[in-house]
Amino acid sequence: xxxxxxxxxxxxxxxxxxxxxSGKFSIQTCKGKDGExxxxxxxxxxxxxxxxxxxxxxxxxEEAIRLIKTVKQQNSPFFxxxxxxxPHIPFRFPKEFLKLYPVENISLAPDPEIPKNLPSxxxxxxxxxxxxxxxxxxxxxxxxxxxxxxxxxxxxxxYFASVSYLDSQVGQLLSAVKNLGLADDTIIVLASDHGxxxxxxxxxxxxxxxxxxxxxxxxxxxxxxxxxxxxxxxxFTYIDPFNIETLGKPSGNIKEDPVELVSLFPTIVxxxxxxxxxxxxxxxxxxxxxxxxxxxxxxxxxxxxxxxEPIAYSTYPRPSDTPQLNSDLxxxxxxxxxxxxxxxxxxRLTLWVGYNPxxxxxxxxxxxxxxxxxxxTDPNQDYNVFNVSLHDDIALKLFGx
Numbered sequence: 001x002x003x004x005x006x007x008x009x010x011x012x013x014x015x016x017x018x019x020x021x022s023g024k025f026s027i028q029t030c031k032g033k034d035g036e037x038x039x040x041x042x043x044x045x046x047x048x049x050x051x052x053x054x055x056x057x058x059x060x061x062e063e064a065i066r067l068i069k070t071v072k073q074q075n076s077p078f079f080x081x082x083x084x085x086x087p088h089i090p091f092r093f094p095k096e097f098l099k100l101y102p103v104e105n106i107s108l109a110p111d112p113e114i115p116k117n118l119p120s121x122x123x124x125x126x127x128x129x130x131x132x133x134x135x136x137x138x139x140x141x142x143x144x145x146x147x148x149x150x151x152x153x154x155x156x157x158x159y160f161a162s163v164s165y166l167d168s169q170v171g172q173l174l175s176a177v178k179n180l181g182l183a184d185d186t187i188i189v190l191a192s193d194h195g196x197x198x199x200x201x202x203x204x205x206x207x208x209x210x211x212x213x214x215x216x217x218x219x220x221x222x223x224x225x226x227x228x229x230x231x232x233x234x235x236f237t238y239i240d241p242f243n244i245e246t247l248g249k250p251s252g253n254i255k256e257d258p259v260e261l262v263s264l265f266p267t268i269v270x271x272x273x274x275x276x277x278x279x280x281x282x283x284x285x286x287x288x289x290x291x292x293x294x295x296x297x298x299x300x301x302x303x304x305x306x307x308x309e310p311i312a313y314s315t316y317p318r319p320s321d322t323p324q325l326n327s328d329l330x331x332x333x334x335x336x337x338x339x340x341x342x343x344x345x346x347x348r349l350t351l352w353v354g355y356n357p358x359x360x361x362x363x364x365x366x367x368x369x370x371x372x373x374x375x376x377t378d379p380n381q382d383y384n385v386f387n388v389s390l391h392d393d394i395a396l397k398l399f400g401x
Contacts (some may be wrong), residue, residue: 109199119369
């Protein structure tokens with residue numbers, strides 16, 4: 001099952017990430033042509049030259065396999081969350097993965113221009129990658145760029161290589177699950193926290209409500225529910241990414257419906273056969289265990305003809321109506337506008353409204369900008385067709401206001 005779902009932006013997380021990407025915690029780990037280490041965006045490495053001869057995601061895989069072996073020996077039930085870093089920036093990965101994506105074969109984004117009808121508040125000026133030394137050397141004007149075409153290809157090549165590197169780590173982990181005899185009674189969920197613009201709309205990074213930033217893969221493996229007895233043998237065998245002859249078509253059913261990150265918790269609880277979680281009241285700070293999400297279990301049993309009316313929401317803050325140096329990662333006290341986006345099978349509607357960072361409340365009477373994209377005619381969300389005279393009242397009603 002592959003679904004689409006936006007991530008909810010945590011203001012606290014944004015603040016921490018702003019500190020990390022401002023250079024406060026940056027580490028020079030990328031060897032340049034001068035032989036010195038730099039804090040670059042594009043960062044293929046020779047793993048044999050890296051301290052300890054390994055990389056963090058490799059260490060995560062090794063530790064996860066060690067833990068699985070331990071619980072196997074103890075014959076005890078377990079829950080294991082394995083968090084991988086790539087393809088997060090910097091794109092630091094084993095350089096051999098570049099062979100899979102020759103730069104001369106790398107295409108550019110299908111819609112590299114900033115949409116003429118895009119409200120300025122909706123644009124993210126990708127300030128995090130501007131702080132990287134190799135990007136700074138390009139002397140790109142703020143806030144609209146653009147990045148030179150040759151470097152756009154390098155970024156896209158490195159992103160693709162980082163994804164394949166991560167795929168190889170997941171493949172090793174799944175292979176270990178199978179080899180330990182756990183594939184028949186282990187639920188596995190693969191998900192990501194957000195997408196990443198690779199030049200679409202003239203943007204880079206993740207700081208927006210566009211599908212390219214909010215859409216992520218979501219895959220469920222549930223024994224005897226999503227599989228046959230032969231399935232683990234077919235999908236849990238490690239495939240060499242450098243041997244193209246071994247690559248096959250992914251198995252499983254794909255469903256293109258918007259769902260949400262907050263639905264993962266109640267869904268996993270339900271799949272594990274645990275008691276359902278109560279819905280969180282407002283406020284929910286003193287409730288030990290509750291959920292704001294809707295279980296996705298119906299997707300495993302309900303047929304296509306049954307209309308589940310899937311809707312997903314995402315939000316993103318801004319300090320101003322126009323791009324600023326802190327537009328992507330504003331401090332809490334700097335947030336003046338919040339973008340609320342509603343995604344259905346047919347459209348994405350976004351309202352940018354006034355926001356009070358002291359009370360954490362939005363003012364939907366203070367509308368700064370609005371966006372509307374129809375999926376069937378504009379899947380890349382390049383043409384904002386919102387018309388105040390036609391859609392203003394409808395937009396508020398669609399948000400239940």
